[in-house]
Amino acid sequence: MPESLVRSRSRALAVVGLVVLIAVVLAGVYAIKGGPASAAGEPSTPVAQAPKVGGPAPGFKALDIDGEPVSLEAYRGKPVWLLFQATWCSICRAELPDVEAASERVDVVAIYLREDRRLVADYAERLGLTIRSVPDPIGEISLSYLATSVPTHYFIDADGTIVSVLKGALSPEEIDEQLEAIGAGSAAQG
Numbered sequence: 474m475p476e477s478l479v480r481s482r483s484r485a486l487a488v489v490g491l492v493v494l495i496a497v498v499l500a501g502v503y504a505i506k507g508g509p510a511s512a513a514g515e516p517s518t519p520v521a522q523a524p525k526v527g528g529p530a531p532g533f534k535a536l537d538i539d540g541e542p543v544s545l546e547a548y549r550g551k552p553v554w555l556l557f558q559a560t561w562c563s564i565c566r567a568e569l570p571d572v573e574a575a576s577e578r579v580d581v582v583a584i585y586l587r588e589d590r591r592l593v594a595d596y597a598e599r600l601g602l603t604i605r606s607v608p609d610p611i612g613e614i615s616l617s618y619l620a621t622s623v624p625t626h627y628f629i630d631a632d633g634t635i636v637s638v639l640k641g642a643l644s645p646e647e648i649d650e651q652l653e654a655i656g657a658g659s660a661a662q663g
Contacts, residue, residue, distance in 0.1 A: 523619035526637055530555070530629045531617040535584075538594040538606045545633070548580055552655035555627040556583045556604075557620035560596040565624045568642040569600060575648050576604045579657035583607065586615045586623060630655045 534544045558565035581604040593608040626639045
């Protein structure tokens with residue numbers, strides 16, 4: 474077989490291979506993104522969205538480290554501070570004394586991302602925590618809030634409306650400001 478014919482066939486196979494690869498990639502994108510609905514600007518499957526400031530806080534039911542039931546509905550009529558954190562998080566641990574002090578003015582529910590009851594109970598005992606500690610071993614609560622980093626703070630007013638969402642450690646002044654915003658009073662009022 475002449476060399477030019479071999480080169481010609483090799484190029485043809487390379488082009489066919491490239492066309493097949495592009496077709497597979499486009500089919501994958503089409504399958505993931507969806508068909509005509511996506512082109513019209515409508516998602517083909519529902520996409521989880523983070524709860525928004527000014528919107529309702531997603532409800533949840535869980536057990537705290539003592540095996541007691543906890544639900545957001547139980548706090549209706551009172552402001553509440555949901556604190557998403559983890560036992561391994563040094564920033565979370567550093568702000569806990571300020572969180573504990575603030576818990577005299579507002580109900581604080583600390584939700585531990587993907588950690589089990591035994592680990593969280595041991596952590597709370599070692600640190601002498603009095604705030605409500607709720608393990609979230611499969612991440613169900615964290616997912617409903619799309620809390621993917623720690624610490625993440627949700628400040629919720631007595632009506633169950635999210636007033637603010639903050640990420641990272643908070644200073645005592647920032648905590649006071651947020652508690653004022655949800656109607657939990659100032660440090661001076663106690």
